[in-house]
Amino acid sequence: MAEGGGTNVLNENVPVYEHVEVNSKPFHLDSFRDLWLSVLKPEDYSFNQTSGEIEDAQFIEEMGITPETLEELKTICSPDSLRCHSEDEAPDPDVVPADPQLATLKLRKRRLDYKKTLIRDNVGRHDAYANEMEMLSLGRRAEDASDTVPEGEIVLTFNVIYPVLFERFKHVRAYQTLHVLGSQKLTELRDAICCVSDLQVFGEFSNTPDMVPQFISKDHYKSAFFFFEGIFYNDMRFPECRDISSVTREWTKSRDFPEFKTAKMEEATFSDLRVKVGFPYLYCHQGDCEHVLILTDVRLIHKDDCLDRKLYPLLSHKHRVVTRKCCVCHLYISRWITTNDTLAPMDPCLYCDQCFRLLHYDQHGNKLGDFQAYAYVDPGAFN
Amino acid sequence: MDYFKQTLKTDCEDLLGRFQATASVRFEEFSAIWREMKFSSVFYGILEPSEKKVFTRLALSTASPYLLPPYSFQIRVGGLYLLYSLYSTQLNTPKERIRIALKDWDDLIHFQQDAVNAQHYDVVYVLRKLLYEKAFCFTAMPDTLSFQVKKKRVDRRQQLCESFVDRPSRPQELIGTDVLEELANVHEHYEGLKKAILPQPPQSNLSLIKHNLVPKLRNSVLTFYSWQQNQADFDSQIDRDAGEGTSSQDESSRRAQLLASIKSRSYAQAVEASKSRRHRQMEVTSAARDTESTQQVSRFKRPLSLKARTNSRFMAQGSQNAELQSITRLWRLTEVEGKKTEGKTKTRFSWKERMRSKH
Numbered sequence: 205m206a207e208g209g210g211t212n213v214l215n216e217n218v219p220v221y222e223h224v225e226v227n228s229k230p231f232h233l234d235s236f237r238d239l240w241l242s243v244l245k246p247e248d249y250s251f252n253q254t255s256g257e258i259e260d261a262q263f264i265e266e267m268g269i270t271p272e273t274l275e276e277l278k279t280i281c282s283p284d285s286l287r288c289h290s291e292d293e294a295p296d297p298d299v300v301p302a303d304p305q306l307a308t309l310k311l312r313k314r315r316l317d318y319k320k321t322l323i324r325d326n327v328g329r330h331d332a333y334a335n336e337m338e339m340l341s342l343g344r345r346a347e348d349a350s351d352t353v354p355e356g357e358i359v360l361t362f363n364v365i366y367p368v369l370f371e372r373f374k375h376v377r378a379y380q381t382l383h384v385l386g387s388q389k390l391t392e393l394r395d396a397i398c399c400v401s402d403l404q405v406f407g408e409f410s411n412t413p414d415m416v417p418q419f420i421s422k423d424h425y426k427s428a429f430f431f432f433e434g435i436f437y438n439d440m441r442f443p444e445c446r447d448i449s450s451v452t453r454e455w456t457k458s459r460d461f462p463e464f465k466t467a468k469m470e471e472a473t474f475s476d477l478r479v480k481v482g483f484p485y486l487y488c489h490q491g492d493c494e495h496v497l498i499l500t501d502v503r504l505i506h507k508d509d510c511l512d513r514k515l516y517p518l519l520s521h522k523h524r525v526v527t528r529k530c531c532v533c534h535l536y537i538s539r540w541i542t543t544n545d546t547l548a549p550m551d552p553c554l555y556c557d558q559c560f561r562l563l564h565y566d567q568h569g570n571k572l573g574d575f576q577a578y579a580y581v582d583p584g585a586f587n
Numbered sequence: 588m589d590y591f592k593q594t595l596k597t598d599c600e601d602l603l604g605r606f607q608a609t610a611s612v613r614f615e616e617f618s619a620i621w622r623e624m625k626f627s628s629v630f631y632g633i634l635e636p637s638e639k640k641v642f643t644r645l646a647l648s649t650a651s652p653y654l655l656p657p658y659s660f661q662i663r664v665g666g667l668y669l670l671y672s673l674y675s676t677q678l679n680t681p682k683e684r685i686r687i688a689l690k691d692w693d694d695l696i697h698f699q700q701d702a703v704n705a706q707h708y709d710v711v712y713v714l715r716k717l718l719y720e721k722a723f724c725f726t727a728m729p730d731t732l733s734f735q736v737k738k739k740r741v742d743r744r745q746q747l748c749e750s751f752v753d754r755p756s757r758p759q760e761l762i763g764t765d766v767l768e769e770l771a772n773v774h775e776h777y778e779g780l781k782k783a784i785l786p787q788p789p790q791s792n793l794s795l796i797k798h799n800l801v802p803k804l805r806n807s808v809l810t811f812y813s814w815q816q817n818q819a820d821f822d823s824q825i826d827r828d829a830g831e832g833t834s835s836q837d838e839s840s841r842r843a844q845l846l847a848s849i850k851s852r853s854y855a856q857a858v859e860a861s862k863s864r865r866h867r868q869m870e871v872t873s874a875a876r877d878t879e880s881t882q883q884v885s886r887f888k889r890p891l892s893l894k895a896r897t898n899s900r901f902m903a904q905g906s907q908n909a910e911l912q913s914i915t916r917l918w919r920l921t922e923v924e925g926k927k928t929e930g931k932t933k934t935r936f937s938w939k940e941r942m943r944s945k946h
Contacts, residue, residue: 218689219689223736248721263711267711281713285618286626287622288628299631306628308597308598308629481732501732507721508721
């Protein structure tokens with residue numbers, strides 16, 4: 205932190221706070237990585253453990269002590285000296301000790317006691333599975349050695365926040381967390397972000413419910429861009445891609461903003477970026493589906509991380525949404541939405557595929573009544 | 588999980604406070620306190636597996652600031668032991684890592700060097716063991732950041748536990764080289780103006796400021812610094828900052844002296860020097876803008892600076908009229924506190940400023 209008036213500002217690529225505990229100043233990610241590697245010894249970030257004897261020998265040599273002193277140190281500093289109970293009676297780690305002294309434990313006890321008084325019919329499955337995705341990838345090794353992530357690679361953690369499409373997203377910051385490697389292209393992150401607006405199917409299909417095309421918006425409208433630090437990174441991989449950031453840029457020209465640059469998403473890797481940690485950026489696709497994107501963390505890869513290159517971008521957290529069920533069976537997730545429906549209790553109305561067909565068509569597949577039907581993709585489809 | 592932050596802090600400070608009371612940096616002492624407090628049980632009673640990791644991360648991130656300056660050497664040793672103990676007693680597999688930011692790494696290496704020089708083998712051993720076990724996670728920032736602007740300002744202020752901090756070297760901080768240089772310039776300018784106004788050699792009622800003000804100020808700071816150094820050497824504690832041992836008595840006597848000199852100067856008849864004042868004012872705003880970001884940071888965690896306190900006291904005297912106050916800018920060595928806010932709003936909305944400047 206800037207002590208004494210920040211006299212020693214060494215390098216602009218050493219990340220420092222711009223606003224304390226909110227975001228950092230911008231820095232170049234690749235230079236940041238090089239700076240870390242230059243101050244660390246290779247064994248500090250290596251995936252392999254140096255053997256204990258070598259480490260001991262080094263320590264003895266560097267400190268100029270006798271092996272006996274080291275042995276003494278080892279016994280004194282061993283984690284066993286921190287054990288708070290006698291050797292044979294290990295307490296149950298799931299139970300708060302009866303008479304807690306620590307303020308944290310007192311608080312936890314209070315909270316747990318309160319939790320017990322709550323009557324809950326259904327146990328939230330979300331709590332139970334919250335950890336699941338993180339655990340899946342932990343310590344994964346690549347099957348093929350050539351897919352192993354190199355030592356000293358940087359891992360970026362992005363929180364992709366869902367757009368406020370639904371009323372219920374207004375009060376929570378629903379997001380998914382994705383980890384990418386510094387050497388990966390921006391397009392790899394773009395492909396990994398899953399959003400319901402990519403899955404929409406447009407058109408009215410009440411007359412031909414079996415003819416719903418399999419083309420989703422993702423295949424139709426391939427343009428997208430990331431916005432980082434004044435640069436629009438456009439996805440231009442396909443001939444039909446357009447620079448959808450141009451609208452924004454044209455607008456800013458008449459509004460006296462600084463000049464914005466553009467770049468190609470498929471040509472930029474994350475290491476090339478110059479960004480702020482903790483600062484909101486933008487991912488925009490489908491024309492107007494705008495996701496705020498926050499780079500929450502940049503760090504060197506660790507041997508306990510997922511080391512399989514193929515698994516990146518790695519999804520580690522996903523906000524789970526309560527799915528909307530069919531209004532007939534209240535069991536299955538809705539697939540259809542109807543309007544102006546004389547058979548429906550409300551307008552618009554949601555149906556699962558089966559109920560929709562049973563209710564709206566006779567056995568020969570003829571349409572009954574007058575209504576419009578559209579394909580519906582539930583926001584909880586990714587749960 | 589954030590609700591545990593405050594209690595964790597209390598617990599850590601309690602533990603470190605007890606460790607400080609032992610006036611030792613030995614791991615035996617630390618582990619004895621740890622056992623006495625049954626600190627391992629801090630991880631007990633977490634029912635959900637996902638909470639376990641989050642809580643461990645929180646515990647480690649609460650403890651890690653104690654490893655870094657501005658805390659005193661002993662507290663930093665305590666912080667290291669605390670991190671080591673939390674790391675090794677946590678119930679997760681694989682273990683949650685201790686985050687260390689790039690900007691703090693140098694401090695850690697210096698700390699290790701200090702410990703080596705002072706032959707605190709247990710400190711070095713614990714640090715090396717953590718490194719050897721790959722307990723550190725080399726990150727960009729000490730915490731993950733997600734632009735939580737609305738979070739209460741209170742916990743953003745990072746309240747430092749004052750008793751853990753070495754008394755900072757405020758006189759050195761206040762009177763740095765650039766201040767001295769600026770002062771010398773101002774002084775020169777002032778002398779020049781006086782000469783321009785009066786063709787004769789200045790009369791006694793105009794020589795309000797000593798001629799050798801700058802060197803004298805520098806000397807007194809140096810004397811103070813060397814005294815402080817001696818005091819620190821005398822003390823067995825060795826710290827890189829060597830800020831140890833500034834007695835509060837000395838500081839307050841200095842403050843009294845400063846106050847007295849300020850008063851004596853301002854009560855004397857003020858010199859008419861509007862031109863020079865204008866020149867000063869311009870410099871002040873530019874300086875305020877330069878140092879704006881750092882001030883913003885430091886304002887949160889430090890108590891009011893000596894300058895600010897002097898300023899408030901002096902203004903609170905109430906015996907000065909407005910004209911005298913405006914003239915005080917002549918000798919007030921740095922910028923006026925009130926100016927900061929102006930510079931701040933300007934830099935924050937840079938686009939608007941641009942627009943304003945164009946129209």
